[in-house]
Amino acid sequence: MGEQILNQLVWPIIYILCIAVPLILAVAMFVYWERKVIGWMHVRMGPNKIGPLGLLQAFADVVKLLIKEVILPSSANRFLYYLAPLLALVPAFAAWAVIPFGERMVLSNANAGVLYLLAMTSLGVYGIILAGWASNSRYALLGAMRSAAQVISYELAMGLCLVCVLVLAGSLNLTDIVHAQAGGKGFLDWFWLPLLPVFVIYFISGVAETNRAPFDVAEGESEIVAGFHVEYSGSAFAIFFLAEYANMILVSFLASVLFLGGWLSPFQGWITADVSPWVNWIWTGGFIWLFIKAFLFAFMFLWFRASFPRYRYDQIMRLGWKVFIPIAIAWVLVAGCMKYFGWVSIGTGV
Amino acid sequence: MIDPNLFQLICFYAFGVVTVGAALAVITLKNSVHAVLALVLTFFSTACIWLLAEAEFLAIALIVVYVGAVMVLFLFVVMMLDIKQEQVREGFIRYLPVGIVVALVMLVEMLALIGVRAMQAIPMGANPAAAAGMSNTAWLGTALYTQYLLPFEIAALILTVGVVAAVALTLRQRADRRHESASQQVRVNARDRVRIVKMAAEQPARTTAQPQQPGDQEAKP
Amino acid sequence: MRHAEPKLPDRHPTVTDAPDGAEVRSIVLAEYWPVLLFIGVATGLGLVLLAIGMLVGPRRPEPEKLAPYECGFEAFEDARMRFDVRYYLLAILFIIFDLEIAFLFPWAVVFEKIGMVALIEMALFLLLLVIGFAYVWKKGALEWE
Numbered sequence: 001m002g003e004q005i006l007n008q009l010v011w012p013i014i015y016i017l018c019i020a021v022p023l024i025l026a027v028a029m030f031v032y033w034e035r036k037v038i039g040w041m042h043v044r045m046g047p048n049k050i051g052p053l054g055l056l057q058a059f060a061d062v063v064k065l066l067i068k069e070v071i072l073p074s075s076a077n078r079f080l081y082y083l084a085p086l087l088a089l090v091p092a093f094a095a096w097a098v099i100p101f102g103e104r105m106v107l108s109n110a111n112a113g114v115l116y117l118l119a120m121t122s123l124g125v126y127g128i129i130l131a132g133w134a135s136n137s138r139y140a141l142l143g144a145m146r147s148a149a150q151v152i153s154y155e156l157a158m159g160l161c162l163v164c165v166l167v168l169a170g171s172l173n174l175t176d177i178v179h180a181q182a183g184g185k186g187f188l189d190w191f192w193l194p195l196l197p198v199f200v201i202y203f204i205s206g207v208a209e210t211n212r213a214p215f216d217v218a219e220g221e222s223e224i225v226a227g228f229h230v231e232y233s234g235s236a237f238a239i240f241f242l243a244e245y246a247n248m249i250l251v252s253f254l255a256s257v258l259f260l261g262g263w264l265s266p267f268q269g270w271i272t273a274d275v276s277p278w279v280n281w282i283w284t285g286g287f288i289w290l291f292i293k294a295f296l297f298a299f300m301f302l303w304f305r306a307s308f309p310r311y312r313y314d315q316i317m318r319l320g321w322k323v324f325i326p327i328a329i330a331w332v333l334v335a336g337c338m339k340y341f342g343w344v345s346i347g348t349g350v
Numbered sequence: 351m352i353d354p355n356l357f358q359l360i361c362f363y364a365f366g367v368v369t370v371g372a373a374l375a376v377i378t379l380k381n382s383v384h385a386v387l388a389l390v391l392t393f394f395s396t397a398c399i400w401l402l403a404e405a406e407f408l409a410i411a412l413i414v415v416y417v418g419a420v421m422v423l424f425l426f427v428v429m430m431l432d433i434k435q436e437q438v439r440e441g442f443i444r445y446l447p448v449g450i451v452v453a454l455v456m457l458v459e460m461l462a463l464i465g466v467r468a469m470q471a472i473p474m475g476a477n478p479a480a481a482a483g484m485s486n487t488a489w490l491g492t493a494l495y496t497q498y499l500l501p502f503e504i505a506a507l508i509l510t511v512g513v514v515a516a517v518a519l520t521l522r523q524r525a526d527r528r529h530e531s532a533s534q535q536v537r538v539n540a541r542d543r544v545r546i547v548k549m550a551a552e553q554p555a556r557t558t559a560q561p562q563q564p565g566d567q568e569a570k571p
Numbered sequence: 572m573r574h575a576e577p578k579l580p581d582r583h584p585t586v587t588d589a590p591d592g593a594e595v596r597s598i599v600l601a602e603y604w605p606v607l608l609f610i611g612v613a614t615g616l617g618l619v620l621l622a623i624g625m626l627v628g629p630r631r632p633e634p635e636k637l638a639p640y641e642c643g644f645e646a647f648e649d650a651r652m653r654f655d656v657r658y659y660l661l662a663i664l665f666i667i668f669d670l671e672i673a674f675l676f677p678w679a680v681v682f683e684k685i686g687m688v689a690l691i692e693m694a695l696f697l698l699l700l701v702i703g704f705a706y707v708w709k710k711g712a713l714e715w716e
Binding site: 098170318326 | 602605612617623629665675687700714
Binding site: 077079080083110111112115116118119122123125126129130133148152155171172173 | 381383384387390406407410411413414417418419422425426429485486487
């Protein structure tokens with residue numbers, strides 16, 4: 001009995017904390033990094049007062065948010081008002097259960113992993129809609145409707161991109177998808193090359209899906225102040241913030257796993273030397289490569305934010321429905337032909 | 351020491367209780383948004399039961415399609431239609447007899463249809479996908495795209511009709527709509543918008559001359 | 572993160588041996604149990620954060636502070652208003668296309684084994700999808716002003 005509880009409950013929860021705690025820390029550091037990078041791009045210093053180089057700024061912000069008052073607006077629906085941040089946070093975290101960090105480094109090697117991810121990302125819209133409605137405020141409701149319509153539009157494009165990956169990989173399992181990208185030509189074997197348009201669409205849809213600049217009309221601080229979470233304060237706001245950044249990091253990891261070979265090394269097959277376990281990962285692959293790739297995508301989020309002016313709402317909807325979805329539908333068939341006629345080489349495992 | 355089969359049974363009953371409880375909440379809650387959320391919970395726990403029955407693909411597809419898409423529409427509708435709660439309660443009592451009759455007929459039909467077969471079948475029997483040595487999704491796909499090819503294409507046809515019907519029923523063009531065509535904006539030429547005209551330099555007008563017409567000076571390029 | 576667990580040669584066995592020798596019905600449950608736990612942990616995290624905020628933070632309600640935010644103006648009326656019908660249309664279109672994507676998932680996994688037939692039937696499916704899509708486009712339902 002004791003051993004069973006240990007195996008079925010204690011160990012899984014420890015593994016879960018091994019993902020969730022670093023994720024929270026990563027969000028904190030990502031917020032710091034965002035302010036620093038955008039500062040540099042604006043020729044400013046960014047945060048530099050708290051801790052060495054301002055490194056403790058994010059933690060100071062967390063403490064500040066937690067000890068602030070959580071305001072419940074008088075006309076709000078109390079139950080839904082507190083439920084909405086939870087509904088935003090849970091899918092953003094639960095999606096991490098199926099991400100493979102390395103060979104056999106995965107919490108749940110579910111067969112329908114990609115479908116599960118699609119399910120989790122589609123649940124994120126509930127937090128947005130409910131927050132907007134429960135606040136009973138004009139700005140919140142307007143932001144929620146804009147955001148919901150935008151998120152569901154780009155989710156279609158994202159789903160079609162996932163189908164393209166599945167067509168080549170032939171499996172819904174994320175570990176299998178990474179294995180299918182292994183080969184002797186290193187980074188030329190990854191799916192970004194045969195699926196180049198889809199790869200671009202996927203990442204841009206990811207930016208739109210997380211409501212980040214230049215697709216952040218839902219926040220639109222010059223018109224509707226902060227969008228769906230305008231009435232939230234203190235820790236309730238912190239949860240929305242955490243969910244948004246966790247989603248950004250999730251999109252970065254997913255783009256790396258689906259299109260850039262996950263933990264595979266870009267030089268795989270080029271070098272076969274056996275030097276030492278400390279150096280071998282550079283060409284045999286390891287979770288460090290996944291983190292490097294995800295970091296690059298996460299950096300792109302910030303780069304976009306500092307570079308592009310905000311889209312107009314009709315332009316956003318046009319891009320999603322009239323550009324991305326038709327291209328993605330066409331590429332599903334192109335990918336089918338590629339696979340069927342053997343135009344691309346698909347790895348079968350390491 | 352818990353027997354895995356017993357554990358599965360416990361899970362089944364736990365999810366079953368949640369499903370039934372949430373379904374009851376859907377029809378009893380006064381706030382329609384709460385009712386929609388209860389329906390979401392119903393779908394979610396149903397998906398968990400399907401997972402127990404090892405219908406992996408269907409369980410998650412249920413969440414994607416029903417929770418992720420259909421319920422979002424429900425939420426849009428009940429939130430924005432702003433239904434007054436008192437009216438709903440009146441209707442509840444008025445339509446109760448009709449509702450009971452419909453429910454009874456459905457119950458009898460379902461019992462007749464599946465009850466007899468269910469008597470003989472083993473609940474949550476052996477997983478045919480595992481027996482065939484492939485994942486649930488692959489097994490389902492193989493069946494769907496070979497054996498049930500025609501129903502699949504008919505489903506596609508029905509979905510297309512659904513798209514057309516949705517647009518035909520709901521789309522009302524407003525007379526005052528102003529639409530900007532992005533492709534026109536991109537294709538526009540600088541020459542179409544701005545005309546640069548060469549002209550001789552002019553002396554500024556004397557300040558003493560005709561001070562009563564100040565707009566005159568501004569009109570000059 | 573699960574380390575050093577021997578990878579099973581057949582990933583979908585009907586019966587696997589649990590560590591204590593008991594018979595576990597299927598790997599499906601073994602894989603989705605941690606997922607359910609993760610959902611539980613995430614919910615717990617959210618609740619803890621909310622609880623900290625409510626316990627540690629001050630609570631000094633004031634009618635002005637609790638009023639809905641409208642840039643300092645008095646709120647006109649209840650904010651729940653009717654929305655343009657195009658939002659509903661968008662949601663309906665989303666349902667239909669989402670369903671079609673759900674159909675594509677199993678196809679993507681098996682089409683190579685089935686062969687040319689599967690490719691052609693999916694081309695037909697997508698053709699129908701595109702016809703519907705073209706109709707929506709032509710009618711101007713995708714245009715926002």
